[in-house]
Amino acid sequence: MDQENEKTLRNLGVISALTQNDKINTKDDFFTVYTPTSLRGLTRFFYGEAREHNIQRIQSCVRDAKQYISSTLHEIHIFDESESSLMKKFKTSTQEQLCFRMISALKDSENGLKALQITYKDDPTCLAQLDMLVNEILDFLSTTRQIAQSSPTLDKFK
Secondary structure, eight states: OOHHHHHHHHHHHHHHTOOTTOEEEOSSSSOEEEOOOHHHHHHHHHTTOOHHHHHHHHHHHHHHHHHHHHHHHHHHHHOOGGGOOHHHHHHHHHHHHHHHHHHHHHHHHHHHHHHHHHHTTTOHHHHHHHHHHHHHHHHHHHHHHHHHHTOTTTGGGO
């Protein structure tokens, strides 16, 4: 697994771990979660950790996951087992496993985003952005499932 995919998978895991009133920090490559305190709010302001920036970074993470899943499913779909070597089969199997994990992490991140909506309930702009992102995830997963059902190669991704 390359570093970018590892980062995306890890960050989706952090998003999915969010609960009501948790704050997410997306300033570094790897996201972190912390419980809010009055001092932490001041620190966030001082260091420029804005909700809008966090949502943009979360959107980028979700879109990286979608891109990885799409390209991997495409590679798996065009894979022809009859013409493959053992190493090619091994690589494809590894890709399938990572793709399963990425799909699962993307699905799980929906819960964290819904918790973030509760946390940011006083900010209609953030709520709208988070709602659009949750719908983007749901639409992508639904489309992925429909395409997988119509393909014998991708049938296992239903």
